[in-house]
Amino acid sequence: MEAMAVPFERAARPAGRRGLRWLKGIGRFAREQPLGLASALIILVILFAGVFAVWVAPYDPLATDFAKLLLPPDATHWAGTDEFGRDIFSRLVYGARTALILGICSSLLGGIAGGLLGVTSAYFGGWVDTVLQRFVDILLSLPVIILALIVAAVLGRHEIYGIDANLMFAVAIPYMPKAARVIRAAALTVRTMPYIDAARAAGFSHPRIVLGHMAPNLAAPWLVLVSAFTAQTILLEAALSYLGVGVTDPTPSWGLMLSGVAVQSFSQAPWTVIFPGLAISLTVFAFSLLGDALRDTLDPKFRH
Amino acid sequence: NATPQRGGNLVFAVSLGEPATFDCHAAGSLNVMYRVAPHYSTLLQIDAAHYPKVVGDLAESWTVSPDGLVYEFKLRPNVKFHDGTKLTSGDVRASFERMRNPPQGVLSVRKELLADVASIETPDAGTVVFRLEKPNVSMLALLAQPYGCIYSEALLKSDPTYPAKKVMGTGPFKFVSYTPGAEWVGERFPDYFRPGLPHLDGFKAISLTPPSAVNALAGGQVMVDFRGVSPLEADRIVSTRGKDVQIFEANPAISTLFMAMINTQKPALRDPRVRKALALALDHWEGSKAMERSTTLSVVGGLARPGSEFARSNAELEKLPGFGRNVDAARAEARRLLAEAGQANLKLTFLNRKPWPFLGVYLIDQFRQIGVTMVQEQVEDSQFFARRRAGEFDLAVEYLPDYLDDPTAKWSIFVSHEKNPANIARYNDPKVDTLMEEQSRIGDPAKRLVVIRQLEEYILTQGYTLPLFWGRRTTVVDSRLQGYVPAPTNYVGQDLSQFWIKR
Amino acid sequence: MVAFCEAMMARVADEPSRAGRHTPDGRHAPFGERCYNGPLLSVQGLHVAFKTARGHTEALTDVSFEVDRNEVVAVVGESGSGKSVTALSIMGLLPDAGHVTGGRINFEGRDLLTLDAKAMREIRGRDIAMIFQDPMTSLNPILTVGYQIAESLRIHKGMSADQARQRAAELLTLVGVPEAESRLDQYPHQFSGGMRQRVMIAIGLACDPKLIIADEPTTALDVTIQAQILELMKDLSVRLGIAMVIITHNLGVVARYADRVVVMYAGRVAEQGSAEAVFFRPRHLYTAGLLCSVPRLDSERRARLEAIEGLPPDLSKAQEGCRFAPRCPQAVAACLREVPALRPTDTGGLSACLRADELADGRVRWVGNAYGAAQPGQNEPAAPARKVLVRVDGLTRHYAVQSSWGGPNRTVKAVSDVSFTIDVGETLGLVGESGCGKSTVGRLLLRLEEPTAGRIEFEGRDVTHAGHGELRALRRRFQVVFQDPYASLNPRKSIGDIIAEPLRVHRITSGAAATRERVDELLAQVSLRPDLHDRFPHQISGGQRQRVGIARALAMEPSFIVCDEAVSALDVSIQGQIVNLLADLQEKHSIAYLFIAHDLAVVRHISTRVMVMYLGRVMEVASRESLYREPLHPYTRLLLEAAPTPDPVKEKQREAALIRGELPSPFAPPSGCPFRTRCPVADAECSLTVPELREVRPGHRVACLKI
Amino acid sequence: MPRYLGAKLLQLVLTLAGVAALIFLLLRVLPGDVVEAKYLAEGGNVSEEVLAAERTRLGLDRPTHEQFAEWMGGLVRLELGRSMWTGRPVAEEISSRLAVTMEVAVMATVIAIVIAVPLGIASALAHGSWLDQAIRVLTVAWLSVPAFWLGMLVLLGLLLVFEWGPPIEHISLFEDPLGNLTQLIWPALVVGARMSAMIARMLRSSLLEVLNEDYIRTARSKGVRESTIVARHALGNALLPAVTVVGMEFAFLLGGLVVTEQVFNLNGIGKLLIQAVGQNDFTLIQGLVMLFAVFFVSVNFATDLLYAALDPRVRLR
Numbered sequence A: 001m002e003a004m005a006v007p008f009e010r011a012a013r014p015a016g017r018r019g020l021r022w023l024k025g026i027g028r029f030a031r032e033q034p035l036g037l038a039s040a041l042i043i044l045v046i047l048f049a050g051v052f053a054v055w056v057a058p059y060d061p062l063a064t065d066f067a068k069l070l071l072p073p074d075a076t077h078w079a080g081t082d083e084f085g086r087d088i089f090s091r092l093v094y095g096a097r098t099a100l101i102l103g104i105c106s107s108l109l110g111g112i113a114g115g116l117l118g119v120t121s122a123y124f125g126g127w128v129d130t131v132l133q134r135f136v137d138i139l140l141s142l143p144v145i146i147l148a149l150i151v152a153a154v155l156g157r158h159e160i161y162g163i164d165a166n167l168m169f170a171v172a173i174p175y176m177p178k179a180a181r182v183i184r185a186a187a188l189t190v191r192t193m194p195y196i197d198a199a200r201a202a203g204f205s206h207p208r209i210v211l212g213h214m215a216p217n218l219a220a221p222w223l224v225l226v227s228a229f230t231a232q233t234i235l236l237e238a239a240l241s242y243l244g245v246g247v248t249d250p251t252p253s254w255g256l257m258l259s260g261v262a263v264q265s266f267s268q269a270p271w272t273v274i275f276p277g278l279a280i281s282l283t284v285f286a287f288s289l290l291g292d293a294l295r296d297t298l299d300p301k302f303r304h
Numbered sequence B: 001n002a003t004p005q006r007g008g009n010l011v012f013a014v015s016l017g018e019p020a021t022f023d024c025h026a027a028g029s030l031n032v033m034y035r036v037a038p039h040y041s042t043l044l045q046i047d048a049a050h051y052p053k054v055v056g057d058l059a060e061s062w063t064v065s066p067d068g069l070v071y072e073f074k075l076r077p078n079v080k081f082h083d084g085t086k087l088t089s090g091d092v093r094a095s096f097e098r099m100r101n102p103p104q105g106v107l108s109v110r111k112e113l114l115a116d117v118a119s120i121e122t123p124d125a126g127t128v129v130f131r132l133e134k135p136n137v138s139m140l141a142l143l144a145q146p147y148g149c150i151y152s153e154a155l156l157k158s159d160p161t162y163p164a165k166k167v168m169g170t171g172p173f174k175f176v177s178y179t180p181g182a183e184w185v186g187e188r189f190p191d192y193f194r195p196g197l198p199h200l201d202g203f204k205a206i207s208l209t210p211p212s213a214v215n216a217l218a219g220g221q222v223m224v225d226f227r228g229v230s231p232l233e234a235d236r237i238v239s240t241r242g243k244d245v246q247i248f249e250a251n252p253a254i255s256t257l258f259m260a261m262i263n264t265q266k267p268a269l270r271d272p273r274v275r276k277a278l279a280l281a282l283d284h285w286e287g288s289k290a291m292e293r294s295t296t297l298s299v300v301g302g303l304a305r306p307g308s309e310f311a312r313s314n315a316e317l318e319k320l321p322g323f324g325r326n327v328d329a330a331r332a333e334a335r336r337l338l339a340e341a342g343q344a345n346l347k348l349t350f351l352n353r354k355p356w357p358f359l360g361v362y363l364i365d366q367f368r369q370i371g372v373t374m375v376q377e378q379v380e381d382s383q384f385f386a387r388r389r390a391g392e393f394d395l396a397v398e399y400l401p402d403y404l405d406d407p408t409a410k411w412s413i414f415v416s417h418e419k420n421p422a423n424i425a426r427y428n429d430p431k432v433d434t435l436m437e438e439q440s441r442i443g444d445p446a447k448r449l450v451v452i453r454q455l456e457e458y459i460l461t462q463g464y465t466l467p468l469f470w471g472r473r474t475t476v477v478d479s480r481l482q483g484y485v486p487a488p489t490n491y492v493g494q495d496l497s498q499f500w501i502k503r
Numbered sequence C: 001m002v003a004f005c006e007a008m009m010a011r012v013a014d015e016p017s018r019a020g021r022h023t024p025d026g027r028h029a030p031f032g033e034r035c036y037n038g039p040l041l042s043v044q045g046l047h048v049a050f051k052t053a054r055g056h057t058e059a060l061t062d063v064s065f066e067v068d069r070n071e072v073v074a075v076v077g078e079s080g081s082g083k084s085v086t087a088l089s090i091m092g093l094l095p096d097a098g099h100v101t102g103g104r105i106n107f108e109g110r111d112l113l114t115l116d117a118k119a120m121r122e123i124r125g126r127d128i129a130m131i132f133q134d135p136m137t138s139l140n141p142i143l144t145v146g147y148q149i150a151e152s153l154r155i156h157k158g159m160s161a162d163q164a165r166q167r168a169a170e171l172l173t174l175v176g177v178p179e180a181e182s183r184l185d186q187y188p189h190q191f192s193g194g195m196r197q198r199v200m201i202a203i204g205l206a207c208d209p210k211l212i213i214a215d216e217p218t219t220a221l222d223v224t225i226q227a228q229i230l231e232l233m234k235d236l237s238v239r240l241g242i243a244m245v246i247i248t249h250n251l252g253v254v255a256r257y258a259d260r261v262v263v264m265y266a267g268r269v270a271e272q273g274s275a276e277a278v279f280f281r282p283r284h285l286y287t288a289g290l291l292c293s294v295p296r297l298d299s300e301r302r303a304r305l306e307a308i309e310g311l312p313p314d315l316s317k318a319q320e321g322c323r324f325a326p327r328c329p330q331a332v333a334a335c336l337r338e339v340p341a342l343r344p345t346d347t348g349g350l351s352a353c354l355r356a357d358e359l360a361d362g363r364v365r366w367v368g369n370a371y372g373a374a375q376p377g378q379n380e381p382a383a384p385a386r387k388v389l390v391r392v393d394g395l396t397r398h399y400a401v402q403s404s405w406g407g408p409n410r411t412v413k414a415v416s417d418v419s420f421t422i423d424v425g426e427t428l429g430l431v432g433e434s435g436c437g438k439s440t441v442g443r444l445l446l447r448l449e450e451p452t453a454g455r456i457e458f459e460g461r462d463v464t465h466a467g468h469g470e471l472r473a474l475r476r477r478f479q480v481v482f483q484d485p486y487a488s489l490n491p492r493k494s495i496g497d498i499i500a501e502p503l504r505v506h507r508i509t510s511g512a513a514a515t516r517e518r519v520d521e522l523l524a525q526v527s528l529r530p531d532l533h534d535r536f537p538h539q540i541s542g543g544q545r546q547r548v549g550i551a552r553a554l555a556m557e558p559s560f561i562v563c564d565e566a567v568s569a570l571d572v573s574i575q576g577q578i579v580n581l582l583a584d585l586q587e588k589h590s591i592a593y594l595f596i597a598h599d600l601a602v603v604r605h606i607s608t609r610v611m612v613m614y615l616g617r618v619m620e621v622a623s624r625e626s627l628y629r630e631p632l633h634p635y636t637r638l639l640l641e642a643a644p645t646p647d648p649v650k651e652k653q654r655e656a657a658l659i660r661g662e663l664p665s666p667f668a669p670p671s672g673c674p675f676r677t678r679c680p681v682a683d684a685e686c687s688l689t690v691p692e693l694r695e696v697r698p699g700h701r702v703a704c705l706k707i
Numbered sequence D: 001m002p003r004y005l006g007a008k009l010l011q012l013v014l015t016l017a018g019v020a021a022l023i024f025l026l027l028r029v030l031p032g033d034v035v036e037a038k039y040l041a042e043g044g045n046v047s048e049e050v051l052a053a054e055r056t057r058l059g060l061d062r063p064t065h066e067q068f069a070e071w072m073g074g075l076v077r078l079e080l081g082r083s084m085w086t087g088r089p090v091a092e093e094i095s096s097r098l099a100v101t102m103e104v105a106v107m108a109t110v111i112a113i114v115i116a117v118p119l120g121i122a123s124a125l126a127h128g129s130w131l132d133q134a135i136r137v138l139t140v141a142w143l144s145v146p147a148f149w150l151g152m153l154v155l156l157g158l159l160l161v162f163e164w165g166p167p168i169e170h171i172s173l174f175e176d177p178l179g180n181l182t183q184l185i186w187p188a189l190v191v192g193a194r195m196s197a198m199i200a201r202m203l204r205s206s207l208l209e210v211l212n213e214d215y216i217r218t219a220r221s222k223g224v225r226e227s228t229i230v231a232r233h234a235l236g237n238a239l240l241p242a243v244t245v246v247g248m249e250f251a252f253l254l255g256g257l258v259v260t261e262q263v264f265n266l267n268g269i270g271k272l273l274i275q276a277v278g279q280n281d282f283t284l285i286q287g288l289v290m291l292f293a294v295f296f297v298s299v300n301f302a303t304d305l306l307y308a309a310l311d312p313r314v315r316l317r
């Protein structure tokens, strides 16, 4: 149904510059996907908070104040204080940074590695495909959390700029096979498209075809995938932190804020538990909705 | 206090994980002791109510020769094993021999404690004689170690590893069943040698995660978790159970010290000025307030347990680096020392185990205030110990849990690294070694105390370690449960024979 | 589960306008008028609009026509002209985005647009049945064929399961499915495409409907199967007295089967009338142009195809004047101003052309395309420079196909022992039914596939196993143009990039400016304006895309181009433009083509020699004249006869020459001659030996034992 | 068919062998082992020789390839070895805990299906309406809540509001089904609700896709009632991909319960894994990972078979 509407209607329109096209695309997205727009805005706000945490957060997230332990929310501490007298709101703001850096980096890492694996697998086929697929099978036969848990536990901690690089790997590795699966399936379709044959017939090199011709056409499923991964990572990080293999205190992390002492102080200090939980839920919610909206916009046929 | 009533089952939580073995000789872990202790007797024991007084368990009476080399114990008559056989001195000797010189395939993790024993003799079925090579002021306490379970000689003969798999002793309770991850069940041993004991019909130790143990206490599903809870958790339990629970506090501290050991092999930390600066950064007194609410570690003290015979008064303590009340001055001094040492921008890591993230939080916060940045690395146990031993850290957590306050065993980790690889600060300091040796040989407690104080002060001024906090034990006990004594260690009084349930 | 669905649906069903039928007056037609004498179906002033992301699209504007009892009416028109929307509006099955915004659809006197959902359901399937284009997707894959046929019987006739089953078997037999009884329990995937379409027809016939609407019922099928299906439908409609609306864009089909023709253009009816009238005396310039641009088998081959230049209008924009005017070579000022109404013509039909009268008088007629009318025979290959460019020997390609569930791995012999040559500057046409291996031959030549056996020579050099470097050099010499104009251009690259990339990669031009210049030159060569440079493929039309594809191929200055169904997906009017372009380029650059197609007429138009394939083997190769005038192989003959020509008189007199049966499975091709199972002259001998390709006449080679 | 099964099984075995190798190597990447965790954790002062002796006893001092060969050899004989922590056979450690996990997994799946199917159908049929939007947003929202947080809130809620907590001692399903239910229904609800959101979303999108298929139009053109169209024509086709999702989710659940078991203190294999990881009990971790992998591939295999049974297009020959 979509196919028939396309050809002539757009033919008459002047192309416009690239930037303009983007703007128009965003405008269209906003009109067609109000929920997507809302979620994008939420993400922007969180992103803003994370990036400019230094200015947004009223307090230093690490600063303890032993005179102000477990204070309920008030005008000075909007979300109360925790068991060390640290300002919870500030920790939430900085926690956004942790969540987003970890979420985005590990999703990108897993998405890129898996995507390359998938597209290579699909493009070359044959034994390359067989070997890579078996490898993917192996990784895929373990639940994400199990794999992440074991990898995180095995690798231990290695912080770079306040972000645990090993944790990033631990989360990215389980995503790799998933991305490889989805991208391979999509790439198999793209692979049979005549324009790929045309590129081969034009004598282009394999890397040029894979990266220059196939990859851009896989951007839609890939973006959707990565936004879903980002949502999942935030949940996964929380779960891993809860299990004790995630982020390490005192790095502000939403997941961490939900484990340990906070759990036990629920009835006395519910704010220590409620706010981080809400922060996680809201962010994950926004990323998931955005993923949905992207999928609907970029490629209505792409569902998995 | 009413008269004890017979009957009832004690259901308690064990929130420490699963036992690796059932053998007391091979393990000192509380997760073993809480489950296994009710099934065994020891030769001597430490009276929980009058800690650290040593009383007899299987031994009815004993004499020590004036030169301190011969210890003779008279055993109680009519002690029976759970399999019905009678306990003789042979069983006691076999058990201690097993600890001292474990046969092939048997592990004894504390055989060093009995290093001074030359031989064990059994002149008759009711007498055991320990001959020492040299006198040891702590010998009785060592023989009272709660891990010194007495096993059946006959069974050991057929299988020296039986205690690892099977529970059979002379304790007040007979072993019934163990479901890994779920519960450990014991029942009253009717032929227990103390008449009328135990009061309980049996006990059930339920395996719970720490948060669910608190939930279970709050829900009245367990009567006690001996390990204790934080005051915050106690509040939560009280808020749902009210008068149905009683709170016990072991005062002022239990015999567990948490420290941050400083790796003296790291270039930056080789400089005593830097180490001293780190010590000066700490404000124990304020920190204690934060720890007090939400953790079980909050008592300020030096290397000796506050409240013990070896501890110094607060006034004396305040003279040691890091314990002063004028924190601002101390920190200014710390910054000066750092600058002097050329380490104004010091960056450190703190290697920590899983359960105590707050120690890192505290340390990092304190160091920040003198311009030292630190990150905490919390890793799984095996990595923790491997890295700690390999010296792959700047600061690492060290802890001294024990049933005793006596420094001889407890401070052995401060002996030079080349003598004791367990010294993770990795320094070699003859002065520490000499003082350690010296204090263990002085019979006069007062004189000994002087040396001990000197040793403590020396270690702390050298900045080999930063004592953090001593453990506190807040135990929530169901009001119906009687006979609980909040001893200043987690290890003693765990045979459950004194407990009874009020109906 | 079912109960839940019913509850859910009760809500939906209560809304009377499930299909968006908003009648202007909202009045209900009186129920069941018995003695109704008017036309069976009458569509009056139908307007349909679609809500899309970019506003409203008027898909149908003022569409009116009638269908009488027992009559076969064909609706023809280019893609997007509103044929399917008309059909769906009648059935009340418009998609959610579509709305009838005006008009009436009377069926036996009742206005279908005013009926409620329940009444409409009763009409659907019982009185009006519909057959859809794609038999592969129109049957439910998880329900048995028997169930799907019996379903309407049980709904509308209240039959019991047994009765319905029995009747379903009868129906299957009626539509020519052998062993009907046993096939009732099979699933659609166990049927071939043609058989599925027969099942669809059986479903349509189930309740003896008064009208069948068939939307391109054979477009997805092969010529041979198409003929079978159409014959069947025609036959049944006559025998059972059912009126039919056949929607198609194949004028040959129209000529053969339709009594009356409705020509649509851009959502409006352009012309309607009897088949003879429309074909021989078109009274609309669009119809005239359309008829001219169809390549035909029955008349002299012209050097150039007529083509209607330009593109159909964008229906989401407001339309003024005659919608065809911008493309009409005879448009006058009035045409651009005035919306022409449908008026009666001298031929008894209706036309919406302002110049219909002048057409009738012969004062205006369709005049050729922008290239100017070429003289017949002008560019016949004069004295062919017989220099072999490509030589193929015993080319074979087998595919191992892994069966997903059960069964051993099987081999598809896609191409077996194919040998031919292509001379410099000539066009070899390659025809055959779907799946016979045409594309595979092309791909093997391009070295996009590795041959299982055989040898490919290019300019005298063996390139069968050319290595990486050699292949890279070779790629510049042979190129490809693909069928699907939507899929053959990378949607993420601009037109300029698409053409420039090979230039850059092969360092044909150096520097951005030179490249840009060359790209513009190439665009000009394929008659595209340079301002398309920055557009993306989705922003241009199908025909333009195909030109870009050709420009991309030309960029390498090849001496040989494989055109794999290069015009099959295009509308007739656009098809002519592309074919002409290809011919011009060949003349200018003396490029050789392998022109793959299944439309025999197009192949005849463009090729110097033609090769016919069947099940991976070459059946016949000959020069164009020789092959079309005197086909020797029984398969070629049947193929040529099965293709209907746009001439109602000839077609209606012609005896149907049907190829029996279906294409055998490529997994298990018949022994001996692959065609023997469907061949009218085959005998026992044919099953024993695979016939050699023999030269029967000079330059005319045939693989048949019976010649 | 047998040939296909053979090939498929061979592939499964290969995958499992790969998992075995992967996990074995992974666990030996960094130094440290169970012995240190076992004897040093209580802060004791255990001598090096004691540790060395224990390593020898557990075979940890042998070259890695020998250990690997031994373990793989054991796998071939279907032996998982003994837990390095407790010394009990790994199979025994696992089997005593498997029932709880399986029970929760099955209960959660059933709950998920019961919730998801009507939700998904309603959402698809009311496509574009406020109901659809609400279901869409709700399911996404539901998937965004961390499961352990929800579990925590549920537990604390029960405690604070009803002053009641689920039983902490395991109650056997066979001895006291009701008691068993009161214990396991909470984790099953938390997990099942989450899973239901996943399935509902899947079902919605596949049903929407199916409702756009040509054969649905065919059915409409026959005059079939909308309810019948959904129930007979669309649902069957839409459920096929959902079967795969359910299978996949169920297969992952065995391991996915890790967090939930921790929250609800269930003595299942998830909790066992956390414990094993904390103790570096190599053999136990390996055994558990193999269990997850075997379970996953066999459930997937079963799903494939089920799919084949349901979809006539891939029916077994």
Ligand SMILES: Nc1ncnc2c1ncn2[C@@H]1O[C@H](COP(=O)(O)OP(=O)(O)OP(=O)(O)O)[C@@H](O)[C@H]1O
Pocket (backbone or CB within 6 Å): A001, A004, A005, C050, C051, C052, C057, C059, C077, C078, C079, C080, C081, C082, C083, C084, C085, C086, C095, C097, C098, C249, C315
């Ligand atoms: N679902 C839809 N949404 C929007 N526009 C539509 C939809 N369906 C059809 N149209 C519009 O209606 C017009 C007529 O479409 P229709 O399908 O009737 O063409 P057609 O003549 O059947 O073409 P074809 O030969 O390609 O089948 C087209 O211009 C198309 O843009």
Ligand SMILES: Nc1ncnc2c1ncn2[C@@H]1O[C@H](COP(=O)(O)OP(=O)(O)OP(=O)(O)O)[C@@H](O)[C@H]1O
Pocket (backbone or CB within 6 Å): C399, C400, C401, C412, C413, C414, C432, C433, C434, C435, C436, C437, C438, C439, C440, C441, C598, C666
């Ligand atoms: N990659 C492949 N793997 C397996 N079989 C294939 C493959 N490509 C083609 N085939 C099979 O080879 C046969 C010939 O295919 P080919 O595409 O050459 O046919 P065609 O004549 O071009 O058909 P069409 O007219 O439909 O394009 C078909 O039966 C097809 O199913």
Ligand SMILES: [Mg+2]
Pocket (backbone or CB within 6 Å): C083, C084, C085, C215
């Ligand atoms: Mg159509």
Ligand SMILES: [Mg+2]
Pocket (backbone or CB within 6 Å): C438, C439, C440
């Ligand atoms: Mg083809």
